[in-house]
Amino acid sequence: MIRVVLVDDQALFRAGIRMLVASQPDLEVVGEAGDGQEAIQVVRETRPDVVMMDIRMPVMDGLTATAHILEQADPPRIVMLTTFDLDEAAARAIRQGASGFLLKDADPEFLLAAIRTVHSGSSVIAASATRDLFAHFAAPAQAPVPPSYDDLTEREKEIFALAARGLSNAEIAAREFLSEATVKTHISRILTKLALRDRVQLVVFAFEHGLN
Numbered sequence: 001m002i003r004v005v006l007v008d009d010q011a012l013f014r015a016g017i018r019m020l021v022a023s024q025p026d027l028e029v030v031g032e033a034g035d036g037q038e039a040i041q042v043v044r045e046t047r048p049d050v051v052m053m054d055i056r057m058p059v060m061d062g063l064t065a066t067a068h069i070l071e072q073a074d075p076p077r078i079v080m081l082t083t084f085d086l087d088e089a090a091a092r093a094i095r096q097g098a099s100g101f102l103l104k105d106a107d108p109e110f111l112l113a114a115i116r117t118v119h120s121g122s123s124v125i126a127a128s129a130t131r132d133l134f135a136h137f138a139a140p141a142q143a144p145v146p147p148s149y150d151d152l153t154e155r156e157k158e159i160f161a162l163a164a165r166g167l168s169n170a171e172i173a174a175r176e177f178l179s180e181a182t183v184k185t186h187i188s189r190i191l192t193k194l195a196l197r198d199r200v201q202l203v204v205f206a207f208e209h210g211l212n
Contacts (some may be wrong), residue, residue, distance in 0.1 A: 003048040005030060009057040030046045079115070079118055098200070099118045145210070164211060169184055
């Protein structure tokens with residue numbers, strides 16, 4: 001069972017998402033909060049797997065709350081909810097460690113799939129959208145490329161570059177004439193070598209080090 005916490009200052013919106021999530025046999029809403037400060041406490045008490053976090057809220061916004069929650073031991077995956085397609089706050093949250101973002105008017109099936117996808121840690125919510133977000137808002141990369149990048153094989157660097165552009169495993173497999181399972185294995189090794197948690201962090205890494 002995937003345990004979910006909903007954080008949004010609009011009770012009606014939370015109720016709609018709660019009903020949607022509760023309709024799924026493998027998902028369970030274990031807590032709700034109306035602002036970021038409350039969210040920190042609810043997450044600490046309920047230990048969810050995934051948090052759906054609104055960005056703009058009173059008392060404490062979602063960006064600040066996300067930073068605090070990710071400092072907790074064994075933090076949950078956090079998905080930012082926004083009404084804007086290109087949102088600088090969402091880009092900042094992803095840089096801090098959030099696992100992706102969703103538009104509030106996303107298709108219900110996409111939202112459910114996003115929760116499962118983030119929980120599995122195997123891919124990214126709208127990786128191409130994440131890349132567009134950083135292309136739009138990120139400052140020119142200044143950080144030097146860390147030595148760990150040189151530990152990648154030439155094949156891994158090729159796959160890293162494609163993943164950083166937002167291509168899915170299936171798209172990379174088709175382009176490189178590999179099986180999806182092989183691509184998944186390469187991605188896993190890349191993340192391990194670079195000490196990255198998921199493909200969202202891979203996209204951020206690429207932008208911050210000028211590898212996109």
